[in-house]
Amino acid sequence: MASRVLVRLFLTDSGSLTAADLVGQLRVSPASVSKAVGYLEELDVVRRERDPRRRRERYVVDDDVWLRAWTRDTRSTANWADTARRGVAVVGADTPAGVRLDRMGDFFATLSADMASGPAGVEDALTLLAALMHAGAPADAGRLAAGLGWPAERVTEALRHAEPQRLTPAQRAALTR
Known part of the structure; x- marks a missing residue:
């Protein structure tokens, strides 16, 4: 309804x-x-x-309804991250529950940061990934900025969205073998 x-x-x-x-x-x-x-x-x-x-x-229903909903959800997601991290302190980081809560906190913190930057930040990270795949070799931020025609700050922000913390330790280990 x-x-x-x-x-x-x-x-x-x-x-x-x-x-x-x-x-x-x-x-x-x-x-x-x-x-x-x-x-x-x-x-x-x-x-x-x-x-x-x-x-x-x-x-x-206002014209900016989606922005308000996005902002509300971003705050809620940040609260989930904070609550999970407080839970780690309660049960201990070395317990199975603490490990699960820590992963949950990391997930929601990353999601909240992505949401706070808005869809443009995620889009830039995806464009950057496509550029790296197209280049076929590692490229520094200066080369990426020049190739994409972006200011260096935009590349830096897009790289922040693609930090290794997005990967689990097992994923990072598998990719570096």
């Missing part, structure tokens, strides 16, 4: 509808709409706005 409400809001030119509009267009109960809108509000993708002309609430 939440998906149907969100899609209906996106398909309107105004990006907003009342509960009555949604009930009529979706042919569902007011309770279904209310529950769906509540869920979408929790995700920060829909907001309520008072319609002074009709004295009703309108449900609105």
